[in-house]
Amino acid sequence: MPRMKFICDTERCIDCNGCVTACKNENETPWGVNRRRVVTINDGRPGEMYVSVACMHCTDAPCMAVCPVDCFYHTEDGVVLHDKDLCIGCGYCYFACPFGAPQFPQTGFLNHRGKMDKCTFCAGGPEPDNTEAEFRKYGRNRLSEGKLPVCAEQCGTKALLGGDANVIAAIYKQRVEVRGYGPELWGWDIAYDPPPPHPPNRDSDGPRLNQKRNDTQNDPGELPT
């Protein structure tokens, strides 16, 4: 049984915001609601990176834990969805979510806060699949058409991967083995004098051949400028 997740490869993301635009276009979310955002890390410093963030469809979702009306559920594929007919727009999920995923449209009368809206992994919601009612409340249901979320599928650099956790983790692992990792991907050497490529090491789950023990993921530390 698949367990749907997103991975954003910060070494590849170029802050183009294509995922944000594609998501808004596909799901026709109202003004002010961005189900996905691109966040800049280490802005203006060596090692500046971008990461595309939306609902991460947590296996142990805090929004689900705090919801006073129990409107969240996990689908068979591990996608976190919610029932907008039950949601009261209290905003508890917004404070519980570590990724700021829940969004609240303010397009109603006197701009009052509406029912929560969030990334659905393009899986719609608890309405009959591919109906007008589902689209109006939750957006497109691409998953039922055998497609992946549009943000991941349209990503130009394939920084954003979506799908079964095991498969996308394997894709990411292969990338890391081929191209290198973290600090070794930044600076003069990689631009003008790249080291010889590392041979892929797909047979083992042990440490990578090119792993530097003291490096932490995406933390360039004190890089020479």
Place this chain on the structure above:
Amino acid sequence: MRSWVLASGGLATVLLAGCLEVEQHPGWIEGAYDGKRDQLPERAHFAGSRLAWNAAITDRTRLQNEYQRTDRGEQR
């Protein structure tokens, strides 16, 4: 005399306020999804075949690996 009245009044207020204390920790309620049931994704376009749907999704997921499409992973 007046101070005695004030003191006893204050004491009575404090005692009564104490009596009005209520339990502030409601019991644990086991939460479960309370909304409408969702359809399984394979229903709409895959005639309920979980295997066919899963194959389509897995194909799409694997297509995201451009090393596989371009064979670059093998060459390097």
